[in-house]
Amino acid sequence: MSTPLLEVRNITKRFGGLTAISRLSFDIYLGEIAGLIGPNGAGKTTLFNVITGFYPPTEGKVFYKGEDITGFKPHQLVKRRIGRSFQLTALFDNLSVFQSVVMSQHLHTEVGFWGSLFHTPGNRQKEKATEAKTMEILKFTGMETQRDVLAKNLSHGYQKTLNFTMAIGTEPELLMLDEPLCALSPERVTAIQNLIRTARDKGVTVLVIEHNMKALFPICDRIMVLDAGMKIAEGTPKEIGENSKVIEAYLGGAIDVSDGR
Amino acid sequence: MNSNNRTRWISLIAVVIILFLIPLFVKSPYWMLVLTLMWIHIIVAESFRYIVTTGEYSFAHVPLMGMGGYASALLAMKLGLSFWLALPLAVLIVALISIVIYYPCLRTTGTFFFFASFAFGEVMRLCWVRFRVPFGGVGGLRDIPRPDAIHIPGLPPVEFTFLSHVPYYYLILVFMLFSLLIMYLLERSRLGAIAAAVRESKTLASFVGIRVWWYEMVIFVIASAFAALGGSLYAHYTTLLVPLEFYWGLGIYVCIWAVVGGTGDFMGPIVGTIVFSLAREFLRPIPQLVPMVYGLILAATLAFLPEGLISLPSKILPWIEKGLAKVKER
Numbered sequence: 001m002s003t004p005l006l007e008v009r010n011i012t013k014r015f016g017g018l019t020a021i022s023r024l025s026f027d028i029y030l031g032e033i034a035g036l037i038g039p040n041g042a043g044k045t046t047l048f049n050v051i052t053g054f055y056p057p058t059e060g061k062v063f064y065k066g067e068d069i070t071g072f073k074p075h076q077l078v079k080r081r082i083g084r085s086f087q088l089t090a091l092f093d094n095l096s097v098f099q100s101v102v103m104s105q106h107l108h109t110e111v112g113f114w115g116s117l118f119h120t121p122g123n124r125q126k127e128k129a130t131e132a133k134t135m136e137i138l139k140f141t142g143m144e145t146q147r148d149v150l151a152k153n154l155s156h157g158y159q160k161t162l163n164f165t166m167a168i169g170t171e172p173e174l175l176m177l178d179e180p181l182c183a184l185s186p187e188r189v190t191a192i193q194n195l196i197r198t199a200r201d202k203g204v205t206v207l208v209i210e211h212n213m214k215a216l217f218p219i220c221d222r223i224m225v226l227d228a229g230m231k232i233a234e235g236t237p238k239e240i241g242e243n244s245k246v247i248e249a250y251l252g253g254a255i256d257v258s259d260g261r
Numbered sequence: 262m263n264s265n266n267r268t269r270w271i272s273l274i275a276v277v278i279i280l281f282l283i284p285l286f287v288k289s290p291y292w293m294l295v296l297t298l299m300w301i302h303i304i305v306a307e308s309f310r311y312i313v314t315t316g317e318y319s320f321a322h323v324p325l326m327g328m329g330g331y332a333s334a335l336l337a338m339k340l341g342l343s344f345w346l347a348l349p350l351a352v353l354i355v356a357l358i359s360i361v362i363y364y365p366c367l368r369t370t371g372t373f374f375f376f377a378s379f380a381f382g383e384v385m386r387l388c389w390v391r392f393r394v395p396f397g398g399v400g401g402l403r404d405i406p407r408p409d410a411i412h413i414p415g416l417p418p419v420e421f422t423f424l425s426h427v428p429y430y431y432l433i434l435v436f437m438l439f440s441l442l443i444m445y446l447l448e449r450s451r452l453g454a455i456a457a458a459v460r461e462s463k464t465l466a467s468f469v470g471i472r473v474w475w476y477e478m479v480i481f482v483i484a485s486a487f488a489a490l491g492g493s494l495y496a497h498y499t500t501l502l503v504p505l506e507f508y509w510g511l512g513i514y515v516c517i518w519a520v521v522g523g524t525g526d527f528m529g530p531i532v533g534t535i536v537f538s539l540a541r542e543f544l545r546p547i548p549q550l551v552p553m554v555y556g557l558i559l560a561a562t563l564a565f566l567p568e569g570l571i572s573l574p575s576k577i578l579p580w581i582e583k584g585l586a587k588v589k590e591r
Contacts, residue, residue: 052468078470086468092461103458107470109451116450170469 003066005030005174005205006051011060013043013050013229020046021229023060028174033196033206035216035237038226044209045087047226048178052077052084064174078107083172087179087209089159093152097143097162100151101134104169134169141165141195157188164192168199175199177208181215189215217241280434284427293426297498299538300437301491306518306530308487311444313524314453315477316460317374320512321362322488324382327389327507329355329489330496334405335395337497344408348493355489356482363481367474370463382512389504401503405496408432433494440487445527447483456480517555521562523569532570 004027013021021043028034038044050057056071063069064080072080092100102109109130115123138144143165146158154162164180177196181189189212196219200206210216217223217237225233225246233246240246287293305326312319333351336342342350366377389396396402410418411428419428447453455476458466463473496502514537522533537555544551566572 073472074464074467075470075472078468084468086465090462090465090468092458092465094461095457099454099457103454103466104469106455106458113451116452117446166465166469 004028005065006207007063008047008051009061009063011047011050011062012058013046013055014058019229021050021057024226024229024231025060026224026231026234028205028207030205031200031203032221033200033208033219035220035223036207036209036226037211037213037216037223037240041228042226043229044226045178046229048084048176048209052082052176078170078172081171081173082176083167083170083174084176085163085167085178085180089156089163091151091159091162094150096148096150097138097154097165098134098147100162101137101165101169102130104166105130105133105171108171137165137169140198141168142191157184160184161188161192164195172204175204175206177206179209179211181208181210181212193219277438280438281431284430290424290426293430295538295542297426297430297433298495299534300433301495301498302515302518302538303531303534304437304440304491304494305488306515306522306534307441307444307527308484308491309515310519310524310527310530311448311484311487312481313519314448314456314460315480316463317370317378317477318516319363319366319378319481319484320375320509320516321359321366321378321382321385322484323507323509323512323515324385325355325359325362325485326488326492326495327502327504328358328385329492330502330507331389331396331402331492332489333493334402334496334502337406338402338404339395344406344497348490348497351493352486352489355492356486359482359485360478363478363485367477367481379509379512382509386504386508389507396504397502399504401501402496403501405500405502407500408497429498433498436490436494440490441531444487448527452476452480514555517559521559521570523566523571525568526571529569529571536570 006028008024008026011021011024012019024043024047036044036047049055051062053069053072053074053076061068061070064077064082067080069077069080069082092103095103109126114120115126135144135147138147141161141164143158143161146154146162149158151159151162160180160183164177167175167177180192180196184192193215196206196208208216208220217240220237223235223237223240224231225240225243233240233243235243283296284293287296305323309319309322312322329351332354333344333347336347336350337344362378362381366374366381369377389401390399392398407421410420412418419425421428421432448456455466455471458469458471459473459476467473492507518533518537519530520533521536522531523529537558540554540558541551544554562570566576
């Protein structure tokens, strides 16, 4: 494989006496869909929060395209085209779907300050371009019917999709998804699986944390298993499904990876 | 331009014309004073709301208004600058002070931000009390120079004296309309959209690439500059500044005006300020009732109209329509 897009090197995160992650290293390669699984409290979300700059690691470094991004602030990461979605849906509650997605393109809209202050014709044109782009993104994720609904009034499934849509709106090259498939109806799961695949086909590298393993296994190229803050296994979905260590520690029995959900 | 938009423009222009015609009908100097002070309070309440659009409540806002007044008065008194130069300089000075104050405050949010800004406000007020030079201590500053006369070619010069209520009215009205226009344009611009995103969720805002603290800082500095404008106008109008006027109580009053009027709407603080200013005038014979009535209005609004007085028409109209329908049935 080529050089890694994201390199995580010996990350340790301690909260007081509790070690949430200990000496964790892994790579994410360009154009793959990588999955990260593990039981509750394995440190999956903590790992995401460390990578995305919510809190600095106690030890270790994170590199993106060879650049040290350890402890960078979220907006700096978005500028480097790392997007993320949230496990518990974080939304702009009182903004409509359309406004939210316009907002998510914050860094890519070329609307100038003075132009937007006085509504100049040039600015109007740029706004139209942003609106067209937003509709395109909404159509891509199948949310165009909900465009004027306030985020807080959406159903749970659409809220999760909006979260995902906004991550797409930041035009990421690396997309980090925190449990995008859990607590969804089977139809929604299939839809989001397809979206993740399509995003990958368009050149986005994806890292997914997931509880819903049956939904995760068919879309991933590679899966890493985390337990008690350590990586206990890594491999293709098939290898993980047959790995006795993983089955013992976590799965409780062999799972069928042929089924789509 | 659709018809709804057109009605709005026409009513707006009508209101502005009425505001300009008021001095022709109101001859009482007392009511001119009340109205002129109300325009200053509207500038302060609206700029306070501008801070609230990011979701934070700053109690350094009124002390910063006082700082604008002190800066402007001292520039005029000690350096002999004209009002027309002292005002923009005071606005600039307060903008710089607000950067120093809000830089540490912005590391906090919510209740902690409230307390941090409150503490900085008290520091400013105590500075005025303790440093007799140059702030004048508890007695404050008096005999602050009035604005220089405005010379319009072909007309007699417009003088600002103890008796010139009408020129002051127009001066401050123009400043108020200008401030409201700028703040309205700012809110409608991209900066306003960003403020809404920050208010809704700072975490998510940062993950769509918004540098949250930077935009908050920009908004707070602009709001503080408008507070300073209000303070400077106040100083040169009343020619008297006392630290007690900018104590935390006024901060709470400004907050009440904005919240009761409705912070969700641009017109909210304007409505709130007008309602409370008039309520205060009618309570003039029994001033000890003012805090109680304010409290009752606040409690009633929070209980029955959480979106503020500005949402009253949209709540009452359906009732009236229902009532009319019932009357017709009979």
